[in-house]
Amino acid sequence: MEYTVGKVYHGFKLERQEKVEELNSIARIFEHEKTGAKLLHLENDDSNKVFSIGFKTPPSDDTGVAHILEHSVLCGSKKFPTKEPFVELIKGSLNTFLNAMTFSDKTIYPLASKNEKDFFNLMDVYLDAVFYPNIYSTKEILMQEGWHYELENIEDELTYKGVVYNEMKGAFSSPDGVLMRNIQGSLFENNTYGCESGGDPEFIPDLTQEEFLGFHTKYYHPSNSFIFLYGDGNLDKMLAFINDNYLVNFERREVNAEILPEKPFNKMKEVVKEYSISVEDSSEEKTFMAMNFVAGSSMDDELYLALSTLEYLLLETQGAPLKQALLDAELGKDVYGYFDGSILQPVFSIVVKGSEKEKKEKFREVIFGTLQNLVDNGIDKKLVEACVNITEFKLRESDFQGMPKGLYYYMTAMDSWLHGGDPLVHLRYEENIEKMKQGLTTNYFEKLIEKYLLNNTHSSLLLLVPQKGLADEKEAQLKAKLQKYKESLSMEELQEIVNETRELIKRQTTPDSHEVLETIPVLSLSDIDDKVEELKVEETEAEGIKVLYHDVFTSKIAYVSFMFNSNCVKEEDIPYISFLGTLLGKLDTSTYTYGELSNEVLINTGGVYFKSEVYGDSKDVNLLSPYLEGHCSVLVDKLPVAFNIIADIMKNTKFEDKKRIRELLRMLISRVEMRLLERGHQVASTRLGSYFSPSYDYVEKTTGYEFYRFLKSLDDNFDEKIDSTVGKLKELINTIFNVNNLMITVTGKDEELKAVQNNVSTILSVLSTNEVERYSYEFKEENKKEGMLTPANVQYVAKGYNFKKLGYEYTGKLLVLKTIIGMDYLWNKVRVQGGAYGAFANILRNGNMVFASYRDPNIKETLKAYDETPEYVRSFETTEREMTKYIIGTMSELDLPLTPSMSGEVAISLFLRRISHEDRVKERKEVLSTNIKDINNFAGMIEDVLKQDFVVVLGNDNKIKENKDIFKKLENVFN
Template identity: 25%
Template sequence: MTLFEKLRSHDIAELRTTVEEYVEPLSGARHIHLLTDQADLAFLVAFPTVPHNSDGRAHILEHLALSGSQRYPVRNPFFSMMRRSTASFMNAMTYADRTVYPFATTDRNDFFNLLDVYLDATFFPTLDYLNFLQEGWRYTLEDGKLRYQGVVLNEMKGAFTNPLQALYNGITAQLLAGTTYAVVSGGDPLDIPALDYQALKDFHASHYHPSQALFMTAGAMPAAQVQQRIAERVLAQLPGNAPRRLPQLATVAAPRQHTIGVPAQADSASEHGVQSAWVLGESADLTALHHAHLLQAGLLGDAAAPLRKALESAGYGRPARIIGMDANARQILFHVGMEGLTREQLDDARALLQQTLEAVAQTGVPEAALQAALRDIVYQQRDTSGGRMPNILSRMLNAVPAVLRDGDAIDAFDSAAILAQLRRDIARPGFFQGLVRALLDNPARLDAHVLPDPDYFKDRAAAEEQRLATIQAGMTPAQFERIGADNRALEELQRAPADASLLPRIRPADLDRQPKALPAVPEARDGKYVFSIASNGISSARMQFDISALGEHNWPWLRLYASLRDGLGVTDMRFEQAGAWRRSQVAQFDIGVQPLLDSAGALRLSMNFYASALREDHAQIAAVLDTYVGQPRFDEQARIRFLVELMLRQRRNSLAQEGDRQAHLAASAPLSPLRAFEDASEGAAYSTFLAHLQAKMATEEGYQAVIDRLASLHESLVQCPATVLLAGSGDDAQALAALFNMAPAQDAPARHRTISGKRAALALYAPSQVNHCHIAWKAPDMQHADAPALAVAAELFQHQFLHQALRERGGAYGGSASYAEGAGTFTMQSYRDPRLAATYADFAEAVERMLDRPFTQEQLEEAIVSTIKKLDHPAAPFGAVLAAWSLHQRGIGTAARQQYRSGVLACTIDAVRQAVARWLRDASASRAASVGNLAQDMAGLEVLDLAASLGAEAQHSA
């Protein structure tokens, strides 16, 4: 018997789901349950968190809630459960006005194990003082100087490397002044040290109560089973009720103007911007929300949309990256803007924005553009993909803000009613013009000058240094002793063995002995592979050209080709006409290059053209793919120059925040043909290629050479062996296949690629306050006898060494290890790390300690469970098709998968040590780091200034 009362239920046929809404009347706690036959069991609890300053209290509380609780007073129960559970997703997220704790698993016992841990963590955390020092912030003394340290502090230093973060913070601080959205919910690193321990505990007491909580669950189980556990574990111990917290509403009576400084490279004269943002209706109001969606679709939805077309064809600047509808706050914001401007172009840009909007308020947009937007809503309602998390959990997370902001819970999951109204809306003459006119007449607007600041990081670092120096100068001996005592106590805690025996766990014996089932790859019929999947009436087609035989000198050109084609014209249509036509035809479209290493170690490359739409749009899928494969245009000179410049500027503006990926590729490229391709086509080498390309295209002769190269590349790739993957519900894929005329399937041999073999020792420099450190070794694929042991070793490294050394003691946001059998590498890495040389020393020490440290049977079993969990990560139906196809292309069958899985399940510590000695200790490593400043110990790495490489013409084959 539970205390929850059922308010209503609602069937959603497209999702095969019933939404049930409950409330517990004594506390006001709400529970939304999605009754479904899907295999995933999902849970989340969400709290409105509305801080009034930027000291990061909501974010730090999220970390501390997962660091020990009353029933589970162990260190880091969250990270312990990650290796004691088969969960396909576990996390916690702090947003501007809420904190959410979600997980998903397919195992019923695991679900209730995690439910107990999550309920106790959120409602009854210990909030230990030493954990506050570790996860939030603390003082340390380094060479006699006072310093700040802390996981969240360093995480947010990394977040602040993104210019968009600074811009968005500046917009909301002005436009939503007086609300929680005007502060940095994650914490401003300059303000985080203002948070004291008692204020954090008070924040938990006032925000984490059943009266504020929203519970959501999904799965093939009665809601009462979860409610019973909530009643026993939470409601029985936390009585009382309180009004639900809602974020404040901003009041803007007249337009405001402001200058917002953002991080920029030294050469920033052409990186000014103009930005306008309006406050619209409440995001929980579905009518207001979808009207904003239509406004975005009509103005910006494709290259022919009037505002996007005006911004891209102005002859100067480019569309701002913060643009369109923004429902992150309780009130919807709508952004328009331009960036990449000189100071002299600011007035022209403002005039262009105003004149374009005024023109659209008079003429409107084609109804087809709005119809396509409505079709996309239907597509999203049926879509079974969920990215890195199960689809059902993704839907729950998307519904949370609307429900917490007092929106309708049913409407948050089912768009049918609003769709009917929107169809009537767009049929009314002048409807869209009215949306634009209302935007123009809305006085709740901010007009901002975006000012590039090359001293942004230097000034923030100087402000921190000055503050610390002032504090240190005023400290008493007793205060210094307190700092030392706190750090000694924390270090003692961090080095103490963690006893996780109180936590529930899944054991290897509980796991399935067989590999996770994947769709069988059928025999090809005239080059077509047809898959019947549970896709809710969505059909997909991917036309693939095996380009493995193309030479390595083509690698950056292949990426360029794939990146450009989406934005260029086809047949007799210019780029803007082609964009509008394609958007009217299909819901999803993509062109990309995929690298694979086959079982012989040879690199296979494919150029893939992908389209997806509702089953009633099969003819359009075929037409779009046929047109983009067969009838490209490379004659739009101004457009190609614009797109190349856009790619280059975006890379220049994202050097620091993309540093982790760049360092990973630079470290791994000398060891793996697959990573070598990725480095050449998306890493630091590709940035240099783009810089050279832009310089080459400055002359007519150079531009023509580039166009000729792209056209020649197209002719080469369409002559390569082609196949098409087709997937849909029931017989849909077979019906779609009938629309494709393909030659009989061919299997071109992959080419063995040479790798340099020369290990990297590289520091990729871009100004910031953190580093990303990577080290890599060559490793075998999954069919090698050592592969299972290396996979288990990665989990042991991460959970038994790196987490403690890099995150707990070192202050990095993350420290991990990974065995990438598909790439042939073993790596260790740190993320948003204040250290560099010390981190590489920790990597080396971890290898040595792995060889002689005693491990318990439980620790080994946790590593085995973690490894199997990654193998069994659920995939959306079409994602499972692509996974099966990838294994098929690599030549890895069921027997090889079974052998690898059995090897993991039977792995021993001796096998782990032997593999680590053979592949890591006795082999040379390759190192690369993204570094934020050059004054630190560079650990023997050679510096490459990324900004300089982007600005200089490179010596590259063209």
């Protein structure tokens, strides 16, 4: 259908229409005449259609009202009155993405699906949720999602409970998270960016029902909305749907959501904040320092891209000048940068982690001295070329792994659109890339440093210092406060809280009626493609080396992996493989310094990196295939150069620079520590799996807590261990980089494959040809039953075992069981009733079954919920319609769209884990044929798995100690 600027289509007036070459899309910008709703449409041939509606939601306090509202509108609406329409959609939709997100100044509700019928169903539920939520008639929604006083009986202890309350307690447990939250607060004293949009647990209980509803009434109106449509969908049909079903019911109104810019400071502001560490932990080298600058406007498209590139140039590359200067000055263990261009006044931050507060002035001196030196003497032009090149490569590649392209484009558009700017300004990058290339011959980036960093007083110096037992102290103060409050209440007032608590529990434990559930639109099984996309891997060769080739269009980018079987390494040396992978490409070689090497990589490729990987066998739980993999993405014409670089790294890496090795070691420790606190469910699950699964045990030794202990021991005893460590690393290089260990994988078309075959001799020429000794790793099952102590305010509770070891077999029907347990039973018991932010069951082909919770206030209650799963499964009953939903929801996970690089990764992984196309066809048929009886029959399996009583809990030290009878061993994670 042709569209004409100035014409009205279903209430939407087309204001602009143009081609965006960078996205290969036609962009159309509409305004809804009746309401003023804004709409951006990007038309292209992407079948993964995206819809989103967003609202400008600037908070004025730290109660987290915007975040709580984001959760709450998805708890039932006028047309879809179920308690959890969001969950019902996940259960029964073919969505490829479904979520909601709160930012500092906006809240968005994005979804994606390749199925048109499903897409309209999802759009209907989301639009009804944001415009007609049940929050006005059901006060328990704020209680559940935000906060409430919990008191089941008058004699009980009075506590706070709520999903967002516990989520943010978890978020505030991570010092890196606390730092990021305080950066904005230090720069914005008088506008919304100084507020915590997610909610500070200390202030969340200040939020009243009236303020909560008032925020929705004010901001969730079409006149304050930003609607987005992307992909190959029927625009006319979508516009008609949005107008006729929703916008037509509203009138235009003024919504005062303006965000006034913060006035610049006259001088740098200094702020000191505290974060908690355990009483047993040392407070040495635990201070964070951040220097932060407010830089320009998010609507300045050139500056937006240039400052992002400058942050990478100064702080992210190997040998980045500012990062290196801070490390050379021994100011801390880790250095990183942060640029947030998504807010009205973007923020540029320089962060040092693992420091001491006494080093504050030196921190300031090194930053300004280094920046001034760069301005006076110029930035290395090779470094400029490298950083501009990688920025351009990543923009052209458009590979936003895990996120639909359309959603990335929407979020990018909103950075300017939200503030009245052009939504296309950041999507068009060609011209700004060319402007940045001026930096190759001019002082382009030096001028940015001078204006936005050196001569910018709108800045802050933030120190985040450790305080032993702060979390416990705050918890004790909170208990005392709640006890005092309880004592001030009359019996009638206490009974009212008890009644409200019981009413909430009653609502949470009462299932929706079938009539209510049937309001949620559902696809039929006939809407599902019964064919499995074949991810073919062709076995071929290059110079006698086995090549696994995945044929897919990649826009002339070759995705190549050099996979070296690492079972030639002794069991006790496994952690060194992962450490070696981290070091490769970040140390000097005989040819380049590590800074020069980084420049060569970024100028000529889309990235080169090495990592340890292991592939468990789908047929035999005891088999595993470990590799050290060298990966690169490169345009086919640059492939010979890329292979020369990789060969240089493999052959000529030098390990003499012990100072550099320690820098990299400490940065790695810092990043692993971040993961321990922010992804505790993964850490606990891996630790648990290592008790009973050889492949999990390998992962634990190469990326998990065991690896962290290995790194810490090396750092704590560096002088004694470094010589033997270097010897070990050199030995591993000689052992692993051997022709007899090598297999190559290629993702691309025939041109890319031929380029690899024609140039592989470059790699082979640097490899050893010695005979290789293979090791089979002895695995001993052991239930360590650990409580892992941290200063966090929440827990991550994991329990499970391997069902194949108990004589059970894998079937695709287990995937439907996983959906039912995760999105029904655990969601209700652990999240809704227990107050955890999340809970899931993971069930794998190799037999590993793990239950885990995320940001959980409980331990025993969660383990009890896990242990009661068999009874739930045994007595599980539902309607045929609901069963169809569970099956469809399961299928959506099997059919996630893959980018070219992801397609190659998945195809190779399936091949190495011995999962054939026939296996996947069989699995799909089993999913589609699952019935209630099948689910009931899994009760015995789950019972047997849980009876093994394998448990790991990572969380608050006091909480774990209070429950010490559960554990065989308590482990202090950070001591």
